[in-house]
Amino acid sequence: MTPRKPLKKAVFPVAGLGTRFLPATKSIPKEMLPIVDKPLIQYAVEEALEAGIESLIFVTSRRKHAISDHFDSEPELENHLSKSGKHELLERISSVIPNHISRIYVPQLSPRGLGHAVACARSAVGNEPFAVLLADDLIKSPDQGCLKQMAEVYRKTGDSVLAVETVAADQTDRYGIVDARDTVVRSIVEKPAPSAAPSNTGVVGRYILDGKIFELLDQTGPGAGGEIQLTDAIAKLLFEKRVRVHHFEGTRYDCGSQSGYIKATMAYALEHPKLRDELLEFVREFLV
Ligand code: UTP
Numbered sequence: 001m002t003p004r005k006p007l008k009k010a011v012f013p014v015a016g017l018g019t020r021f022l023p024a025t026k027s028i029p030k031e032m033l034p035i036v037d038k039p040l041i042q043y044a045v046e047e048a049l050e051a052g053i054e055s056l057i058f059v060t061s062r063r064k065h066a067i068s069d070h071f072d073s074e075p076e077l078e079n080h081l082s083k084s085g086k087h088e089l090l091e092r093i094s095s096v097i098p099n100h101i102s103r104i105y106v107p108q109l110s111p112r113g114l115g116h117a118v119a120c121a122r123s124a125v126g127n128e129p130f131a132v133l134l135a136d137d138l139i140k141s142p143d144q145g146c147l148k149q150m151a152e153v154y155r156k157t158g159d160s161v162l163a164v165e166t167v168a169a170d171q172t173d174r175y176g177i178v179d180a181r182d183t184v185v186r187s188i189v190e191k192p193a194p195s196a197a198p199s200n201t202g203v204v205g206r207y208i209l210d211g212k213i214f215e216l217l218d219q220t221g222p223g224a225g226g227e228i229q230l231t232d233a234i235a236k237l238l239f240e241k242r243v244r245v246h247h248f249e250g251t252r253y254d255c256g257s258q259s260g261y262i263k264a265t266m267a268y269a270l271e272h273p274k275l276r277d278e279l280l281e282f283v284r285e286f287l288v
Contacts, residue, residue, distance in 0.1 A: 004158045007151050007208060008055055009124075010048040010131040013117035014041065015061040015108035020256060031135040032066050033261065036268045036275070040255055041067055042096060044135040051147040053131060055102045057124045059117045061109075068105055071097055113227025118209075119217040127211040129154065132230070134205025138264050139163075141250030146206050150246050154208045160243040162188075162234070163206035165252060170194050175202030176231035178245055185243040190224045190231035201245065203231070204252050210241045 018030030025033075031041040045056060058067060073094065081090040097103065108120045118132055131147055139146040150161045162185065167175055172194050179187045179198035187198055207230070216233040223229040237243060253267065254260030269275045 004155070005128045007051070007129055007131060007154055008053060009057060009128065010051075010053040010055070010133055010147075011057045011059060011118060011121040011125065012041065012044060012048075012133055012135060013059045013108075013114055014067055014135065015059050015111055015117050015120075016114075017111055018256075020258065021261075029066055030256065032070065033255070035138060035255070035261075035264050036272060039070060040135040040138060041070070043138055044133045045071075045097065047139070047145040047147050048131060048133055049097070049101065050145045051131070051151045053147075054100070055104065055124075056097070057104045057106060057121050057130075059108050059120050060105050061107065061111065068103075071103060113222070113225075113229055115217050115220055115223075115228035115230040115233055118230055119214060119228070122214040122217075125211065125214070127214075129160070129208060129210055132205075132207040132209065136254070136256035137205030138253045138255050139204070139206070139248065139250045140253070140264075140267060141248070143249065146248040146250055147208075149248055150206060150208050153244060153246050157242070157244060160210050160213075160234075160237065160241060161208040161246050162203045162243060163248050164201050164203055164245040165247065167200050167202035169197075169200045172197035172200060172202065175204075176229075176234070177202055180245045183244045183246070185234075185238060185245060188231055188235050188238065188243075190229045204248075206248070207234075209234075210237065212241060213237055 014029060014031045018025035021030050032039045060067060078090060078094055104124045106120050106124055108117050146163055150163060153161045164178060173191045176188055176190050177192050177197045177199060178185050178201050180201060213233055216236040220228055220233045223232045253264035255264050269279055
């Protein structure tokens with residue numbers, strides 16, 4: 001048996017337009033919107049690091065320099081925090097990405113869809129398995145992060161893995177929908193109408209994919225919404241490789257939508273020891 005290639009690379013597509021959050025996202029990338037005090041992209045990066053990822057590949061657009069700025073060191077601010085004795089804050093801003101972790105930024109020149117964004121990372125990934133994390137799907141897990149759970153499935157099986165959850169039967173047209181038996185995917189379709197959906201098992205923004213996907217993305221034309229869809233390339237991958245689903249432990253917040261973003265903010269804030277009591281009091285005022 002050939003040894004399994006370790007999962008060391010993760011792709012973060014962050015080149016979308018974020019139109020559902022305009023005008024807030026006109027100059028700020030959606031992935032930089034904060035949940036309490038950390039931007040969405042930082043939660044996704046931390047989840048990847050927890051899963052043992054050592055190379056972070058950001059697919060960015062011209063407008064997204066705030067993301068690389070966020071992960072760069074900021075000597076002036078660090079000096080200021082150090083001099084004013086704010087050591088805890090200093091630690092929080094300077095230790096996000098350890099030094100041995102590599103960071104690569106690759107451009108997506110125009111937002112032609114998630115599949116196209118992933119394809120832009122091809123030369124940075126090479127021919128090996130890799131993870132894809134969509135920062136706007138924020139997953140709050142009680143114990144291990146979602147990607148770490150999926151990495152364990154990959155380690156045991158060597159198969160590609162898609163994070164899934166059961167979605168409302170009338171909302172299948174918002175997701176990639178899979179038909180799976182015994183965790184093995186038999187078919188996948190992007191945003192089917194409820195009447196045409198093979199199930200109500202929806203793919204969320206975490207993937208572990210075989211490097212073969214890049215060849216298949218090259219052969220994938222525009223699909224749903226006129227965009228190059230990752231789902232369509234995964235449908236082709238099913239003919240060549242086994243793909244599994246993983247029903248993750250945790251709660252996913254769709255922070256690409258305004259209601260999901262606000263729910264995530266509330267969930268994280270209500271767990272924050274300094275915010276909880278004050279916020280509960282505030283929420284109660286609306287309930288009476
Ligand atoms: P979304 O479709 O949720 O993001 O893509 P969007 O297009 O930015 O948002 P709306 O619908 O206009 O509000 C999911 C993820 O894929 C990235 C996005 O940045 C987001 O993280 N993406 C999407 C790209 O990197 N490139 C694309 O061409 C499309």
